[in-house]
Structure formats: C-alpha cells, structure tokens
Amino acid sequence: MHKFNVNFMGNRNIMFIVSAVLIVVAIGALAVRGLKFGVEFEGGTVVNVSKSGSVTQAQMSQAFKKAGLANVQVQQSTVRGVRGYIVRSSETSAAIANTAAAKASSEVGLPSDGFQVTTIGPEWGKNITSSSLVALAVSILAILLYVSIRFEYKMSVTAIVALVHDILITLGLYALVGWEVSPNVVAALLAILGYSLYDTIVVFHRMKENSAGLVKQSFMSMANESVNQVLMRSINTSLTSLIPVVVLLIFGGVTLKDYALALVIGLASGAYSSIGVAAPIFAIWKETEPKYKALAKKYANAS
Secondary structure: OOOOOOOOOOOHHHHHHHHHHHHHHHHHHHHHOOOEEOHHHHOEEEEEEOOOOOOOHHHHHHHHHHOOOOOOEEEEEEEOOEEEEEEEEOOOOHHHHHHHHHHHHHHOOOOOOOEEEEEEOHHHHHHHHHHHHHHHHHHHHHHHHHHHHHOOHHHHHHHHHHHHHHHHHHHHHHHHHOOEEOHHHHHHHHHHHHHHHHHHHHHHHHHHHHHOOOOOOOHHHHHHHHHHHHHHHHHHHHHHHHHHHHHHHHHOOHHHHHHHHHHHHHHHHHHHHHHHHHHHHHHHHHOOOHHHHHHHHHOHHHO
C-alpha cells in the first residue's frame, strides 16, 4: 500500500485560510441573500402537472397567475420520460388552490385529471421547521456526548467545529445559488453530520492510538503521521460515497436534486474538514497541555 507523507499540519494555516474564506462567503450569502425555504416550511401550494403536452413553461406560469394564484413559480420536471411541471405558490387555501389549478389546466388545454394539488398550511410549516431544528440540535448534542465518552471532550468540541463548518458551507451555497431548502435538504444535512463525524472519528482514533506512550515526537508531528496513515481510507470512502450521489444529482428528478446537491457539497466538505479543520485544531489544543507542550519545544522541527 502506498504511504503518504503530506505535511498537512505544517500547512495548517493554509487550510485554515481556505476554510475561513469559504465560511465568510457562506455567512455573507446567508446574511445578504438568505435561504429560500420551500412550501413545506412556510406553507403554500404545490401543483404537480404530470402531463403537460406541448405547453411551455411561460404559458403554464401565465395560466396559473391568471387563475389567481399568488407568487407563482414554475419548474419543469420529468417523470419516467414524461415532461411535466411543478408549480409552487404561497396560497394556503386548499379550495382556492384546487379551483385555480382547474382553471389553469383548462386555460392551456390540459385534462382535468392531469394535475395533483398539495396544500400546506402555515401551522404545519411551523411544525416542520421546529421538528427539523430539534432534529439537528439533538443530533449535535448526541455527537458531543458520544465523542466525549468514547474519546475525550476536546475531540468532541473539535468534531462539532468541523460539523458546523460543513453545515455552514452547504447552507451558504444554497443561499448563493438560490436553491430551495426542502425537507429533503434537512435529511441530507443529517446524513452529512453522520458522514463528517465518521471521517473525523477515523482520524481521531488513529491519533489516539499513536499518542499512547508518545515520548520522542511532538503531538503535531504525530498528528500529521496519523492523518497520512488514514488518508487512503478517507479518499476511498469519500469517492465511493460521492460517485452515486453525483450520478443522482446529474440524472435524478427535480425532487431528488436538492437532496443530492446538499449531499455532494456536504460529503466533499466533510472529507476536507476532517483533515483540514478537526485534526489541526485538536493538535493545536493538545499541545497546550504540559506534557505535549514540552515535547513540542523539544521536537519543534518535526511539526
């Protein structure tokens, strides 16, 4: 097996700068553009037009606006090779939405059974939002507790820093490109938490093993060796995870692309943050301890 000898820890400042730039851009996008939440969170109507025939997107949009729906957004979709449309509106009245959908279908000459209307009230949207936030919070707390018990609290804190890094970058890109945040995206964020933690734990576990009886090497140097020892495993895991998700992003339907996009961003960021964020922060923190501080002074040239 090929052995890597990349000086990750020696170039930690470069990795910190890269992460800082990405996070600043992400926070800027979130502050300026904000996240665009789907009707599942804010309430509204989704009309799935399954058979659109030769009707264009502009004609479909005009028909629904003329029928009385507010804030209409039309997106093309393809299901089993059949072209259709997904029409979103802020309308929360099921009666008004169904009447408008019927009028719009008649306007463009489509059959009355060629569409399906789903209306979500604002209260339901609030419940979905609250449940999603609780799920994320509980996941992070569970991770913090598990890593603290299994390893040590410093590892748990740095693992959470890496997770926040990944989530911020993912949400920041969504704000930047204006993609809708749906329940699928929340599910993807939870999956990202699990993957990022797994990758970080692999690095931390090797560092824990290598730090036992450490006497003739600085902790930073040992950390660098540990990252290189698990690098091939991390690369293989990342690639095997990313390939099917990228295929899903390219060839998946409209309803799956938001899920796939979040996963692609999160998986790539998670693979990077384990090495470029969690490992160096943990090593820096450990070298503040008296034992490792003395080793750092004695073997400074190794880090």
